[in-house]
Amino acid sequence: MKGPSAWTVFWRTVIGRAYPRIIGAQREKSWVFFEIFLPLLSVTAYVFIYRAVQAPPEFIGFVVLGGAMSAYWLNVLWSMASQLYWEKETGNLELYIVAPTSRMAILLGMALGGVFQTTLRAVAIIAIGTLLFHVPMAATSVPILLGVFVTTLVALYGMGMLLSSLFLLFGREAWHFSNLLQEPVSLVSGFYFPVRALGQVVAAAASILPITLGLDAMRQLLFPAMLGDLRFLSPLVELGILSGLAVVFLFLAHRALAFFETLARREGRLSVRGQ
Amino acid sequence: MVSDSFAIRTEDLRRVFRAKRREAKGEKREVVALDGVSFSVDRGELFGVLGPNGAGKTTTIKILATLLSPTSGRAWVAGLDVTTDSKAVRHHIGMVSGGETSGYGLLTIEENLWMFSQFYGIETNVARKRIQELLAVVGLADRSRTKIYHLSTGMRQKMNFVRGFLTEPEILFLDEPTLGLDVQTAHTLRGFVSGWLAEHRDRTILLTTHAMHEADELCSRVAIIDKGRILACDAPGVLKRELQRDAIFRLRIADLGDARAAVGAQPGVSRFTQTRSDDGLNVDAILTSDGALTGVLGSVQAAGGRLLSLEKREPTLEDVFLHVVGHGFDDEAREGGSE
Numbered sequence: 001m002k003g004p005s006a007w008t009v010f011w012r013t014v015i016g017r018a019y020p021r022i023i024g025a026q027r028e029k030s031w032v033f034f035e036i037f038l039p040l041l042s043v044t045a046y047v048f049i050y051r052a053v054q055a056p057p058e059f060i061g062f063v064v065l066g067g068a069m070s071a072y073w074l075n076v077l078w079s080m081a082s083q084l085y086w087e088k089e090t091g092n093l094e095l096y097i098v099a100p101t102s103r104m105a106i107l108l109g110m111a112l113g114g115v116f117q118t119t120l121r122a123v124a125i126i127a128i129g130t131l132l133f134h135v136p137m138a139a140t141s142v143p144i145l146l147g148v149f150v151t152t153l154v155a156l157y158g159m160g161m162l163l164s165s166l167f168l169l170f171g172r173e174a175w176h177f178s179n180l181l182q183e184p185v186s187l188v189s190g191f192y193f194p195v196r197a198l199g200q201v202v203a204a205a206a207s208i209l210p211i212t213l214g215l216d217a218m219r220q221l222l223f224p225a226m227l228g229d230l231r232f233l234s235p236l237v238e239l240g241i242l243s244g245l246a247v248v249f250l251f252l253a254h255r256a257l258a259f260f261e262t263l264a265r266r267e268g269r270l271s272v273r274g275q
Numbered sequence: 276m277v278s279d280s281f282a283i284r285t286e287d288l289r290r291v292f293r294a295k296r297r298e299a300k301g302e303k304r305e306v307v308a309l310d311g312v313s314f315s316v317d318r319g320e321l322f323g324v325l326g327p328n329g330a331g332k333t334t335t336i337k338i339l340a341t342l343l344s345p346t347s348g349r350a351w352v353a354g355l356d357v358t359t360d361s362k363a364v365r366h367h368i369g370m371v372s373g374g375e376t377s378g379y380g381l382l383t384i385e386e387n388l389w390m391f392s393q394f395y396g397i398e399t400n401v402a403r404k405r406i407q408e409l410l411a412v413v414g415l416a417d418r419s420r421t422k423i424y425h426l427s428t429g430m431r432q433k434m435n436f437v438r439g440f441l442t443e444p445e446i447l448f449l450d451e452p453t454l455g456l457d458v459q460t461a462h463t464l465r466g467f468v469s470g471w472l473a474e475h476r477d478r479t480i481l482l483t484t485h486a487m488h489e490a491d492e493l494c495s496r497v498a499i500i501d502k503g504r505i506l507a508c509d510a511p512g513v514l515k516r517e518l519q520r521d522a523i524f525r526l527r528i529a530d531l532g533d534a535r536a537a538v539g540a541q542p543g544v545s546r547f548t549q550t551r552s553d554d555g556l557n558v559d560a561i562l563t564s565d566g567a568l569t570g571v572l573g574s575v576q577a578a579g580g581r582l583l584s585l586e587k588r589e590p591t592l593e594d595v596f597l598h599v600v601g602h603g604f605d606d607e608a609r610e611g612g613s614e
Contacts, residue, residue, distance in 0.1 A: 004396030016393025024381035091377040098340050099394035100365040266344045268292055271337060
C-alpha cells in the first residue's frame with residue numbers, strides 16, 4: 001500500500017506542530033498578563049524617560065514598536081531555539097525523530113505557531129501603546145513596510161531554527177545560553193532606541209541579528225521624521241540584507257539540523273534527559 | 276537493503292557510552308551498554324527482550340528505532356540498515372516507552388493523538404476515526420476531550436499506547452510499556468497488545484520488559500539479556516523445559532538473615548536467589564536433583580533458620596533467568612544497576 005507523499009507529510013507535520021501554539025497556548029489566559037501587561041511596563045518606563053528629556057514624539061513610537069518586536073525575539077529565543085531541549089525533557093523529541101517526517105517541517109510548524117502566538121501579543125502591545133501614549137504613526141510605504149516585517153520574521157525564525165538545531169546537543173546549558181543571549185541582543189538590536197546611536201560599527205555587527213535591521217527599517221517607514229540623522233541604512237538596503245539573511249539562516253538551519261542530528265545520535269544525546 | 280525475511284536483525288551490536296572527562300570524576304569513563312548482541316525477529320512475531328535495569332534493553336530499542344548509533348556492529352529493521360537508511364526505517368516503525376510524558380498538557384487526548392498522526396501524514400478524518408476506536412479499546416473513549424495534564428499515569432500510558440498503534444506500524448517497539456502501572460491497567464494493555472497482533476498478523480512487536488510474567492504471557496520468543504550480552508534466546512516454553520531436569524524449590528525461612536552460606540554454598544545447589552519479606556526470607560533454589568534438598572534443609576536448620584514452608588514448583592522464566600544469568604532481578608537491583 002502506498003503511503004502519503006513526502007509533500008503531504010511535510011505540510012501535515014507543519015500544521016500538526018503549529019496547532020499546540022495556535023490553539024493550545026491560548027487556553028492559558030495568564031499570557032495576557034505575562035506577555036502583554038509586563039512588556040507594556042518596560043515600554044512605559046522608556047516612554048517616561050523620553051518624555052522627561054523632551055525627546056521628539058517619534059521616540060515614543062520607536063519604543064512601542066521595539067516593545068512589540070521584542071516579543072518576537074523572546075519567542076524565538078525561548079520557544080524556538082531552546083524548544084528542542086524541552087522537547088527532549090518531555091520525551092517528544094524521540095517521537096519527532098522516530099516519525100517519518102522532516103525535522104524542518106517540525107521546526108517550521110513551531111515557527112508558524114510561534115509567529116501566530118506572538119503576533120497576537122505584538123498587535124496588543126502596539127494597539128494599547130499607541131492609544132495610551134498617542135503615538136504619531138505615518139506609514140510612508142505600506143507594501144515595503146509589510147515586506148520588511150515579513151522578511152524580518154522569516155530571517156528571525158530562520159535564525160531560531162538554526163539555533164534550535166544546535167540545541168539538539170545541549171542539555172541544561174540551553175537555559176543558560178538563552179539567558180546569556182536575551183539582554184545583549186535587546187541592547188545591540190536597539191529595541192528601545194535607534195540602533196544608529198550605538199555607532200556604525202556596532203550597528204553593522206548587530207545587523208547579523210535580523211531584528212536590528214527590521215526594526216530600523218520599520219521605524220523609518222512608520223516615522224518618516226527619523227529619515228534624517230537617526231537612520232542606519234535605507235529601508236530598501238535593509239530589506240535586501242534581510243532577504244539574504246533569511247535565505248542564509250534557512251539554508252544553514254537545514255544543514256545544521258541534519259549534521260547535529262547525526263552527531264547527537266552518535267553521542268547518544270537525542271534521548272538523554274535531565275542533563 | 277538486505278533481502279531477508281526478518282523484521283529485525285542485529286549482528287554483533289555494540290554500544291559504548293563515554294562520559295565526558297568532567298562528568299566522570301574519577302569513575303569509569305566508558306560504559307559498555309551492548310556487547311556483541313545478535314538476534315533476529317521474524318515478521319509477525321512478538322519478541323521479548325528480558326533483562327534487569329541496565330541490561331541493555333533500552334539501548335537496543337534506541338538503536339533499532341534510529342535514536343542512537345551503534346558503536347560497532349549492524350542492525351536491520353524491515354530489511355533496512357538502521358545506520359545508513361535511518362530515514363527509510365522510520366516509515367516502518369512506531370515506538371511506545373513506559374513512563375512516557377510526551378504530548379502537550381494544554382491539548383486534549385484527541386488533539387495530542389491527532390497531532391502525532393499528522394507527523395505520519397494520516398488524513399484527519401482517518402486519524403479521528405482510528406483515535407476513537409482505539410480509545411474505546413483501552414477504555415478512554417469518554418476522556419477524549421480531557422486535557423492531558425489532568426490524566427493519571429495509567430491514563431497517560433493508555434494514551435501513549437494508542438499513539439503507538441494509531442499509525443499501524445509494520446514494526447512496533449514497546450519499551451517497558453507497563454512500567455509503573457497498576458495491575459489492572461497493565462493487564463488491559465497486555466490484552467490490547469495481544470489482541471492487536473491477532474488482528475494484524477503481518478505486524479511485528481519487539482517488547483522489552485523486566486516483568487517475567489509479561490514476557491511469558493505475550494512473547495513467542497524471548498532473549499534474556501544481562502550486562503549487554505544475550506545469554507539465551509528461545510520460546511519461553513523451550514527455555515523452561517530445559518530446566519525441567521532440575522528440581523526447583525521455594526523455601527520460606529524465618530530467623531535467618533542471609534541464605535548464602537546455608538543454601539547457596541550447599542552441594543547440589545546450582546543457583547539460588549533470596550528476597551526478604553515481612554515474615555522472613557524467600558529463597559528460590561535450583562537443585563541438580565531432589566536429593567540435594569536434604570542437605571539444604573539440614574544446613575538451614577544448623578544455621579538457626581526455621582522452615583515456614585517448602586514448595587516444589589514448575590520452572591518459570593524467572594528461574595530461567597536465574598539459571599542463565601546466575602542471579603535474580605532483585606539481586607541486581609540491590610547492586611544498584613540502572614539503565
